[in-house]
Amino acid sequence: MRAAVARWTVVELLHPIPSLLTTLAALGFAWIFGIGPRDRRFWWIGAVMLLVQFSISALNEWADADLDRRARRQRPIPLGLVSRGAALAIAVVAAVGAFLLCVLADLGPFALLLVGIGTACGWAYDLRLKATPLSVVPFAIAFPLMPFWIGALAARPLSSLVILFLGGSPLAAAIHLADAIPDRDADRAAGLRTLAVALGTPRAELAAAGLLLLGSLVSTILVIRRGQSSTAALSLLAVVASGLVVGLSSRAGRISSSIGKWMVIAAAALAAVPLVAQASGR
Known part of the structure; x- marks a missing residue:
């Protein structure tokens, strides 16, 4: 054993x-x-x-x-x-x-x-x-860079892939911040000044939720402007989920940081799917 x-x-x-x-x-x-x-x-x-x-x-x-x-x-x-x-x-x-x-x-x-x-x-x-x-x-660079790299391999026009950064960077930043919040006290005790430590409570929670909402809104606007009704529905669902996270984050003391972390990750993933689908041209 x-x-x-x-x-x-x-x-x-x-x-x-x-x-x-x-x-x-x-x-x-x-x-x-x-x-x-x-x-x-x-x-x-x-x-x-x-x-x-x-x-x-x-x-x-x-x-x-x-x-x-x-x-x-x-x-x-x-x-x-x-x-x-x-x-x-x-x-x-x-x-x-x-x-x-x-x-x-x-x-x-x-x-x-x-x-x-x-x-x-x-x-x-x-x-x-x-x-x-x-x-x-x-994180804000590397996460959207991954589908950008794959889109380039798939010979998609680079101009159509830029939207991955417009919506993906805020989503990636939200995920990183939400992931760091549960470790904030331990990081502070260790002398680390991460973004979650620097912002403190409840600003870090609100920042994560705000970045999530921003990325979801960008995704939705871009998709709707291009007339993709099926992916637009998914984007709108992501916006609703993001709004829920924002509301809960305003009550940071009433929700577990671990639960909040997974809510942000789930909502960000939901918002990223139509964004990538739109960039792929499918």
Whole structure:
């Protein structure tokens, strides 16, 4: 039993669940853009995304090793299951592997550039921005960059993909802020000044809800202007859900931050689907 726990703890260096969920999201976006399992690019997209996530995750563990040790967190490096050098090596090898896959798959220089930008966002968060109010910036760039990258691979006009940033960046910022709120007290105690810490209660909750509502409204306006009635209905539902989150956030003391976090994630995902569908032209 202990051996199994130890093995899982080692695997946690790669943040397997978030990494797999992000990869599945990328594959879902690929499908929306018309790149299905019968297209070899579908599997290349999954492999590249998984390696990028592994790289960012391993570097995050490397960068947080001292903080985790002081906080006595049950993480691979403080427990002595993985050395800091090994974690850094895994981060570098995974990143290089992602770039090599882009080359081997012949995805093109622009796709390689976008993968580099996405990886750089993750590394910047790990190494510099995580403990600052600017921690939201890499998320606001990297999350909409993922469907933008896939849309470029699907040969969609870049002008039609810009809407992914107009609506996706506020949604990504809302998710990041909502995810950081439950850890706000622990981060403050550790001396970290994340955006959630800097804003405090209830401004962080209201900011997350406001960003969610902004992204949902942008998504809805863009979709309705293009006459997409089916996706417009989904966008309107996202706006209603966002409004509910805003209302509950105004009573921040009456709702669990963990529940609020998952409400924001669910509403943001709901708003993102018609946004990506609109960008795909389907």
